Amino acid sequence: xxxxxxxxxxxxPFARNASEAVNDxxxxxxxxxxxxxxxxxxxxxxxxxxxxxxxxxxxxxIKDDVLHHLDGYLTQFEQNATDRGARIHWARDAxxxxxxxxxIIKQTGETEAIKVxxxxxxxxGLVEALRRAGITAHETDLAELIIQLSHDKPSHIVVPALxxxxxxIRRIFADHMPDAPKNLTDDPHxxxxxxxxxxxxxxxxxxxxxxxxxFAIAETGGLLVAESEGNGRMCLTLPDTLISVVGIExxxxxxxxxxxxxQLLPRSATGERMNPYNSIWAGVTEGDGPQNxxxxxxxxxxxxxxADTIGRQALRCIRCxxxxxxxxxxERTGGHAYGSTYPGxxxxxxxxxxxxxxxxPQLPFASSLCGACYEVCPVEIDIPTVLVKLRRDAxxxxxxxxxxxxxxxxxxxxxxxxxxxxxxxxxxxMRFLRHTAPPxxxxxxxxxxxxxxxxxPFRDWWRKRGQG
Amino acid sequence: xxxxxxxxxxVDALFPDAGKATVQILERLGQSVEFPLEQTCxxxxxxxxxxxxxxxxxxxxxxxxxxxxxxxxxASCVGAIRHQHTMIARDAGDHTxxxxxxxxxxxxxxxxxxxxxxxxxxxxxxxxxxxVTYHPTCHSxxxxxxxxxxxxxxxNVKGIDLVDLPRNDECCGFGGTFSIKNPDVSAAxxxxxxxxxxxxxxxxxxxxxxxxxxxxxxxxxxIRAGVRTMHLAExxxxxxxxxKKP
Numbered sequence: 001x002x003x004x005x006x007x008x009x010x011x012x013p014f015a016r017n018a019s020e021a022v023n024d025x026x027x028x029x030x031x032x033x034x035x036x037x038x039x040x041x042x043x044x045x046x047x048x049x050x051x052x053x054x055x056x057x058x059x060x061x062i063k064d065d066v067l068h069h070l071d072g073y074l075t076q077f078e079q080n081a082t083d084r085g086a087r088i089h090w091a092r093d094a095x096x097x098x099x100x101x102x103x104i105i106k107q108t109g110e111t112e113a114i115k116v117x118x119x120x121x122x123x124x125g126l127v128e129a130l131r132r133a134g135i136t137a138h139e140t141d142l143a144e145l146i147i148q149l150s151h152d153k154p155s156h157i158v159v160p161a162l163x164x165x166x167x168x169i170r171r172i173f174a175d176h177m178p179d180a181p182k183n184l185t186d187d188p189h190x191x192x193x194x195x196x197x198x199x200x201x202x203x204x205x206x207x208x209x210x211x212x213x214x215f216a217i218a219e220t221g222g223l224l225v226a227e228s229e230g231n232g233r234m235c236l237t238l239p240d241t242l243i244s245v246v247g248i249e250x251x252x253x254x255x256x257x258x259x260x261x262x263q264l265l266p267r268s269a270t271g272e273r274m275n276p277y278n279s280i281w282a283g284v285t286e287g288d289g290p291q292n293x294x295x296x297x298x299x300x301x302x303x304x305x306x307a308d309t310i311g312r313q314a315l316r317c318i319r320c321x322x323x324x325x326x327x328x329x330x331e332r333t334g335g336h337a338y339g340s341t342y343p344g345x346x347x348x349x350x351x352x353x354x355x356x357x358x359x360x361p362q363l364p365f366a367s368s369l370c371g372a373c374y375e376v377c378p379v380e381i382d383i384p385t386v387l388v389k390l391r392r393d394a395x396x397x398x399x400x401x402x403x404x405x406x407x408x409x410x411x412x413x414x415x416x417x418x419x420x421x422x423x424x425x426x427x428x429x430m431r432f433l434r435h436t437a438p439p440x441x442x443x444x445x446x447x448x449x450x451x452x453x454x455x456x457p458f459r460d461w462w463r464k465r466g467q468g
Numbered sequence: 469x470x471x472x473x474x475x476x477x478x479v480d481a482l483f484p485d486a487g488k489a490t491v492q493i494l495e496r497l498g499q500s501v502e503f504p505l506e507q508t509c510x511x512x513x514x515x516x517x518x519x520x521x522x523x524x525x526x527x528x529x530x531x532x533x534x535x536x537x538x539x540x541x542x543a544s545c546v547g548a549i550r551h552q553h554t555m556i557a558r559d560a561g562d563h564t565x566x567x568x569x570x571x572x573x574x575x576x577x578x579x580x581x582x583x584x585x586x587x588x589x590x591x592x593x594x595x596x597x598x599x600v601t602y603h604p605t606c607h608s609x610x611x612x613x614x615x616x617x618x619x620x621x622x623x624n625v626k627g628i629d630l631v632d633l634p635r636n637d638e639c640c641g642f643g644g645t646f647s648i649k650n651p652d653v654s655a656a657x658x659x660x661x662x663x664x665x666x667x668x669x670x671x672x673x674x675x676x677x678x679x680x681x682x683x684x685x686x687x688x689x690x691i692r693a694g695v696r697t698m699h700l701a702e703x704x705x706x707x708x709x710x711x712k713k714p
Contacts, residue, residue, distance in 0.1 A: 019652040028656075310555075328639045332656045366650065368643025368657070369516060371610035384611075388516055388552070392559075395518030407519045414477065414508035414524060427481045443651040447658065448686030451482055458475050458484035462491075462503045 003301055003355050004094025004124035005341050008153070012339025014362040021333040027163055031334050034162045035325045041271025042322060042376070049267065058260045060380040063316035066251050067306060073218040073251045074297065080221030084283025086293045097298045098129035101210065101243055104294055105135050108241050110208045116225055116232040117141035118212025119157060119319055120245045120298060123341045126210065137210060138202050140231040142195050149176035155335030155343065157321040158269045163334050166191060199231060209235040209290070213246045214318065215261060216295075219254040222282035223295065226265060226275040236279045242290035248297050249306075249315040261318060264378035268320035301354030310389045311353045316379040317346055323373035323383060329366055338363060345373035349386045357390055358397040364390035424457035471501050472532055474540040474576065476678075477509035483678040489705035490541045490579060493592055496707075497583075501539070506531045512548035515556060517645045522560035525553045529565065529572045537575050539582040541701045543608030543676045546578040551611060578608065579701055580617035580676060590620050596706045597627035600698075601670035603661075603684070605677040606639050618676055618700055625703060633673075634664045642683035658687045665695055676700045 021027060046052050066073055078088045091097035105113060113130070115121065115137050127137045127148070139148040143161035147154055150172045154160030161169070170186040173194055179201070180194050211232065213223040223244055225232050236242060252261065266272040284293050306312050324330045324344030335343030340351040340360065348367055352360045364387045373383040395404075413423040430453040437445040444450065471494065475487040494501045511524030528549065532538045540546050550573045557566035583589055602622060608614045622630050641647065641657025661684055665673050673688070675681050678699055685697035 015650050018650055022652045022656045328641070328657050329650070329653055332653050364518075365646070368606070368639050368641060368646045368654070370606035370639035370643070372606075372637075372639070375610050385551070385555070388518075389555075391516065391518035392520050393518075403517075404519075407514055407517060411514060411519070411521050411524065415527070417506050417508075420508045424481050430482070440648050443648045444686070446651065447655040447690065448683060449689040450686065451682055453482060454484050456484065458480040458487040459503070459505060461484055461488060463505075 001093045001301075002095040004098070005128075006094075006123055006301065006351055006355050007360050008339045010359050012360060012362065014337055014339065014366045017337035017339060018329075018333040018366070021337045026165075027334050028332065030163050030165050031331055034159065035331050038159070038271050038325045042267060042325070045267045045271055045273060049263070055260055055264055056378055056380050059264050059318075059378055060313075060316055062252060062257050062260060063249075063379055064313075066253065067249065067312060067315055070248060070251070070306070073253060074248060076218040077216055077221055077251060080219070081283055081295060082221070084221050086221065086283040086295055089294060089296045091296055091298045091300070093300050094124035094298075095129075097124045097245060097296055097300070098126055100296050101126060101245065102130060102133045102135065104241070104243055105130070105208055106133070108208055108292070110206075110241075111135055112206050113137045113208040113210050114202050114206045114235045114239065115139050115141075115144070116209065116211035116235045117144050117160070117227065118210070118245060119341065120212040120247050121210060122154060124245065124298065124300060126245065138206070140199050140202065140235055141227070142192070142229060142231070145195060145199070146172055149173070153336060154341070156324060157319050157342065157344070157346075159321070163336070199234075203231075203234040203238055207239050208241045208243070209239040211236060211242065211244045213244050213250055214265065215252050215258065216246050216250045217255055217258070217282075218251050220282050222255070222280050224258065224278060224280045226262070227277045227279075228270060228272075228275060230277050233277050233279050236281065237289045239290055241292040241294075243294045243296065245296045245298060248299055248302050249317075265318055265320055268322040268376065268378040304356070305350070305353035308353055311349065311386050313381050314346065314350045314353055314386060316381055317350060318379060320378055321346075322376040322378065326372040326376050327367075328370060328372070329368060338366065345383045345387075346381070349381075349383055349390060352390050352394070353386075356397075357393045361394040361398045364394055421457075421459065424459065427457065428453050469499070469536045470534070471499055472535040472538045473501050473503045474507055474510075474528075474532065474538050474545070475503065476540055476542045476545045478678055478682075479541060482682070483699070486541045486678050486699035486701050489699065489701035490539065492705040493579075493583070493701060494539070496705075497587055497589060497592060499587065502535070504531050510545045510548045510553075511556065512545060512552065513644055515548065515552050516643075520556045520559055522556055522562060522565065525556050525569055526565055528553070529568045532576070533568060533572050535575070537577060537582065537586055538572070539577050539579060541579050541676070541699060542678065543578045543605055543612050543614060544679055546576055546581075547607040547611035549573045549576050578612055578614060578676060580614050580621055581612070583621060583704075584617045591624035592621065592704050594625040594704045594706050595627050595708045596625050596703050598672050599629040599631060599670045600672045600674050600703065601631050601633040601665065601668040602636070602700075603633055603640065603665075603673060603675045603680070604636055605675050605680045608676050609637060614676070621700070621704060622674070625706075628703075631668050631670055633668050633670075635660075636664070638664075640680050640684050642680045644679070647683060654683075658683060662687050662691065662693065666693060671695060672703070673697045674700055674703055
């Protein structure tokens, strides 16, 4: 199975990446500013939505229904979309999906494509796969364009270039965008205008577009893309050929269900009451928009995640990234440290669930389990519980001898009154450890003092008191 | 009402004052309390590190099942008892234990929950003439949802100068073994928490979990910040006759 770019290296070393990231002052400031802004906007909008908790329950319930009857909804979508003139393709993994998209484009005879921002195509590494086949796919989302021009990787699900500030973006445009104006400043309007002119040329000449989808509506065979810039709308309407790569969990049963999700998504994702552009299409409309319409459904580990009874709730995810914006770990490391297309709390569960925890055993440990992610999740994914469950799986899949022994020794000491009392009385050795702590305790004492151990454990006080 | 104290392994081993203070508060309110000596640990440290220990769940349930209520000076441990014990028992295939664990968890209370929801008191007759700031630990805030119970109790303490902790809902970075497995991220989070504590100009940082306080206090001590950490119970146990020294 080829999972594409779900993880960037087998066993991405989060702890090491994170140690480097926390020392990058520029990165720290960029991420702190950006997440604080979105966090504040989201909180304000949630506060003005009186039925927010009911919406969350509804979102979770609709998605759970989809996950329980995925086969039925997928075939319903296939039937309706086919009836409306779309071609449906099925891909088990990244390489199958990339092969399907490559073949469709080759049949058009084109060598260029424009792209709507999409996590699914990011996940399968589509742009790279197309490049190897001689096809250039241009990202048209402003942030994705910044990433593509600088040969970087996205660091956030909704705001991929969140780790860059405008001075850095000016530099990237000046160095890598051939048609950038000579005297480009870092004024946001000037930067946006430069990107706009660059992209406009691509929109007008390119015959093939690639997108993902936020929702796939089983009842109508329609897809929905929500975006802020309108560049997605350009891609979805101007070219002759439109290929959408969609995860099988993106389904919702009916058009009416959008009532719930189009309230949850923009508030959670960008802190807006609605997305500036919501594009919905079903198959082909004669004389209007793309006439050669394809939908490529990908599994790529989703059925593996579905088989995990505790973990499957991660498939409710609507990719809003609210969990990233509130995560104190993400705020200090940024997205790249996770070494996965899906970073942050949701990435720390979704990625191991999809690729197998043995290939990403550090990710479930990339959390202090503070629970802020669960609190904001618009579809009530209990991320902390899934993290704990995946830690158990990680320990089983990749045993660590010294750690196993330590925890076994602790469990043994806690297994009976006499053993425990003896262990408590030996806690006084900490007085010695306070100053000469060996690893891994030294990781604690590097930045914090150890507490001065008490004269006697609590239970000794209790017993003496009873006698007195 | 037969009430048991679950001291938690950390308080039993390293922070007995929080346990003594809990006993003092309850007895002052006329509630006798027992400390069953068979108790050890709720198993959270193991579970959160990837080691599910159904034996620790069984020990907890066996020890505390006979009581009407169990009170613990830790939101984190009570959170684990309420949210992890049944999962761990079920995972081990022991559905009888899971059912018993659920029952026992239901009558296990964090200190501020017990005082307000069971004892129906917000004023425990405490006296503590110091400038104090309260850090709502993540598990008290988002797992147990204790809300403003601890601050309602603190507001009724005579002589106290209770001040807000800026950005108080942010995690301190402890996270159990997270602090060892990801020491640099943990330290970065700690730095921001210490900044908030110093900004509050408090002389005492108070919380309902000794674990988080061990981490924040260890950092404050390292930089000689001149701020002491005290468990909520220790402040509530202080009286004019017996003032705990910050």
